Structures are given as structure tokens and as C-alpha cells.
Amino acid sequence: MLANLGASRGLLTNNYVPLSGSHQFRFSRISLPRNDKTSSRCLPPPPAALPRSIIHLPTCQAGRPSGGQRRPSSSQPRRFRKQGENSSNATSSSNGKQRLNKALAATGVASRRGADEMIFAGRVAVNGSVVKEPGIQIDLSKDKLALDGKVVSTMAANKKYYFALNKPKGYICSNKGDGSEGSGDRLVIDLFEEWLKGWKYRHPGSGAPPRLFTVGRLDVASVGLVFITNDGDWAQSIQHPSSELTKEYSITLNRRPGKVEMEALTAGCMLDGSQVTPIAVAFDDSDASKQHRIRMILAEGKNREVRRLAEAAGMEVRQLRRIRVGGYRLPRGLQFGQFVELRPWEIRRVLDKGADRNV
Numbered sequence: 001m002l003a004n005l006g007a008s009r010g011l012l013t014n015n016y017v018p019l020s021g022s023h024q025f026r027f028s029r030i031s032l033p034r035n036d037k038t039s040s041r042c043l044p045p046p047p048a049a050l051p052r053s054i055i056h057l058p059t060c061q062a063g064r065p066s067g068g069q070r071r072p073s074s075s076q077p078r079r080f081r082k083q084g085e086n087s088s089n090a091t092s093s094s095n096g097k098q099r100l101n102k103a104l105a106a107t108g109v110a111s112r113r114g115a116d117e118m119i120f121a122g123r124v125a126v127n128g129s130v131v132k133e134p135g136i137q138i139d140l141s142k143d144k145l146a147l148d149g150k151v152v153s154t155m156a157a158n159k160k161y162y163f164a165l166n167k168p169k170g171y172i173c174s175n176k177g178d179g180s181e182g183s184g185d186r187l188v189i190d191l192f193e194e195w196l197k198g199w200k201y202r203h204p205g206s207g208a209p210p211r212l213f214t215v216g217r218l219d220v221a222s223v224g225l226v227f228i229t230n231d232g233d234w235a236q237s238i239q240h241p242s243s244e245l246t247k248e249y250s251i252t253l254n255r256r257p258g259k260v261e262m263e264a265l266t267a268g269c270m271l272d273g274s275q276v277t278p279i280a281v282a283f284d285d286s287d288a289s290k291q292h293r294i295r296m297i298l299a300e301g302k303n304r305e306v307r308r309l310a311e312a313a314g315m316e317v318r319q320l321r322r323i324r325v326g327g328y329r330l331p332r333g334l335q336f337g338q339f340v341e342l343r344p345w346e347i348r349r350v351l352d353k354g355a356d357r358n359v
Contacts, residue, residue: 096139097138097139098137098138099134099135099136100115100119100131100134100135100138101116101119101135102232103138104118104119104124104147104152105232106140106230107153107156107207108156108157108209108211108230109147109152109207109208109211111213112232115134116134118147119132119133120132123148124146124147125146125147126143127144140154140157140158141154153207155203155207156208156210157210160229160234161210161212161228161229162227162229162231162341162346163192163212163227163229164328164339164340164342164346165337166223166224166225166330166337167188167218167222167224167226167336168336168337169220169222170186170221171220172185173217174187174188174189174214175189175211175214188214188226192212192228196209210230212229213228213229213230214226214228215229215235215238216235216301218320219303219307221320222321223322223336224249224250224321224323225324225325225328225329227350228339234347237351238350243326243351243353245299245326245350245351246297246298246299246324246326247297247299247301247322247325248295248322248323248324248329249296249298249306249320249321249322249323250321250323251293251295251306251319252290252292252317252319253293253294253315253318254292254315254318255315256291257315262281262283264314265281265296265313265315266281268309269309269312271302271305271308272303276298276300276302276309278296278298278309279297279298280295280296281295281296281297282294326352327350327351327352327354328342328346
């Protein structure tokens with residue numbers, strides 16, 4: 001589906017997107033000039049049903065939804081699965097060795113920068129010898145780490161965790177708040193406090209729990225899909241421009257845009273010295289009461305780019321919700337502040353550049 005989206009950049013001309021079953025999702029029509037031979041382009045269908053039961057937080061009370069997003073059947077092309085497996089395997093080291101600062105951060109005792117400071121201060125020992133070089137290669141399965149003379153447990157680094165969170169408004173995508181965004185230092189990671197407590201209860205004597213962090217950012221006023229993990233390689237593979245992953249947003253504007261505003265949004269604008277052009281823009285008429293809502297797909301990841309694109313078109317964003325990253329779509333029914341742990345095939349699907357055509 002998205003193959004046509006990237007074929008050319010212009011106005012959308014689409015009516016209905018057929019979905020499985022009897023459901024349909026409508027976008028308003030915008031006419032193109034008669035001499036324009038651009039093929040029809042459309043946005044992906046709305047989010048799939050919640051794939052499994054929600055991981056509840058103390059502040060969230062949502063029921064267990066029915067239905068779910070099924071695992072790809074064996075009838076799907078092997079190419080899809082092979083790509084996903086290769087993307088996942090590419091994030092692991094071939095010999096099990098990694099930089100000391102990265103390994104120390106993986107154990108959960110500090111961030112990568114904090115690990116550097118500990119190492120430079122002479123607080124870290126490897127196999128009984130103090131090491132002050134963060135770049136030294138170690139193998140957590142063989143080498144023994146110690147911090148301030150105490151052995152560091154590698155339990156937290158032995159398993160990688162992957163979560164999809166529906167970020168609420170007012171939370172910072174950071175592990176350390178500074179109050180600069182006016183949110184009262186409410187951090188996304190704070191929403192995982194109960195999960196981390198549960199991890200420590202299930203692994204007594206295992207030292208610090210996994211150090212979770214956000215993959216990319218949503219500004220404090222935005223809501224929607226954010227990935228949380230302790231796998232730095234996977235996070236980097238999602239954020240790096242070479243991944244060519246697209247992101248989809250549901251945007252509520254201060255008024256319903258006319259043809260001129262839609263043309264301006266589709267054309268994009270200059271941001272930070274470079275041209276930013278959305279891959280697709282269309283009205284979202286799935287809810288008749290939301291006449292000011294549009295959908296937008298972007299490949300760039302500039303700071304506040306959606307809001308700045310809207311401002312350049314003379315519009316104001318009232319609500320910004322991210323609903324898809326790569327091949328993974330925010331589960332329908334996942335309430336603000338709730339999260340689900342990704343299954344292995346979903347982890348691979350995020351990085352599959354062709355999977356978003358089938359979502």
C-alpha cells in the first residue's frame with residue numbers, strides 16, 4: 001500500500017481503503033489536475049485490535065478487549081520473515097563482546113554516560129583489575145564486573161525487553177527530567193515503576209533491574225506510540241536514517257483545512273535548513289464528530305516537525321497522536337499510560353520496511 005505513497009509527492013485522491021471483513025475506512029477526496037498521471041495514493045487502514053491482554057498500571061483501569069492482531073500466517077511470503085529475522089540478528093554481536101560502558105549500562109547500574117563517569121573515576125573493575133578505558137571489549141558471559149568493589153549482576157543484561165506504550169500527555173521521553181518542558185518532571189519511565197518492582201520481586205538478589213529507555217521521542221504535549229526497551233542496538237536501528245522507517249500521525253487541527261491548506265501541508269516546508277515533505281497527507285473522516293482531523297506519514301524525524309509543518313500551512317495542532325512506527329501500529333484499545341510487551345515477530349516487524357504495506 002505504501003509503495004504508491006512514495007512513488008510521487010502531491011495531493012491525495014482516495015475514497016475508501018478496504019479492510020478485512022466488512023469494515024471500511026474513509027478519507028475525503030482531493031482532486032488532482034487532469035493531466036496528473038499519479039497513481040492513487042492512500043493511507044494505511046486504522047489500527048488493528050489489541051493483540052493481547054493489557055499490562056495494567058495502578059492508574060489505568062481498562063478492560064480486557066476481545067479480538068487481536070494475529071501473528072502472520074505461514075502462508076505469508078518467506079521473504080517477509082527472512083527480512084525480519086535478519087534485522088533482528090543484525091543487532092547482536094557476533095562474538096558476544098561489547099564496549100565496557102555499554103555492558104555496564106546494560107546491567108542497569110547507570111546510563112551509558114553515567115557508566116563512562118564511573119569508569120573514568122576508577123570505580124569499575126574487570127576480572128579484578130581496575131579499568132579506566134570505556135572502549136575496552138568485554139564479554140558479560142565470561143568476564144566479571146565489579147563496581148566499588150561489589151560484583152555487578154548481569155541478570156538484567158541477559159534478557160532484552162521490548163514494550164509498546166501509549167504515551168499520555170504531560171510525560172517526558174527521558175530517563176532524567178529537568179523541568180524544562182513544564183511537565184513537573186513526569187517521565188515516561190515512571191509508568192514502568194510497578195513492572196520494575198515486579199522484576200526485582202521475581203529475581204531476588206539479582207541487583208539492579210533492566211535499565212529501560214525510550215526509543216526516540218514525542219514532545220511533552222504529544223501522545224501515542226513510544227517504544228521502551230533495554231536493547232540499545234535495536235533502538236539505534238529504529239532511529240538511524242538508514243532504516244528508512246516511516247511514522248504515521250493522527251492530527252487534530254484548530255479547524256478543518258481547505259484545499260489551499262492541504263496543498264501547503266502536502267508540499268511541506270523548509271525546517272532547519274532542509275526541505276521536509278510528508279509522504280502522505282489526507283483527511284481522516286473515520287469519526288464524523290472529528291471534522292478537523294487529518295492523517296500524515298513522515299520519514300524524517302526532526303524536532304516538532306508535525307507542529308511546524310502545520311504552522312507553515314497556517315494551521316495549529318490541537319492534538320498530535322503517533323499511531324504507527326515502521327511496521328508496528330498502536331493497538332486499538334490500549335489506553336493512555338498502558339503498555340504491552342512485544343512478541344518476537346512484532347519486534348522484527350517494526351524494522352521491516354515492507355510490513356507497513358500490510359498493516
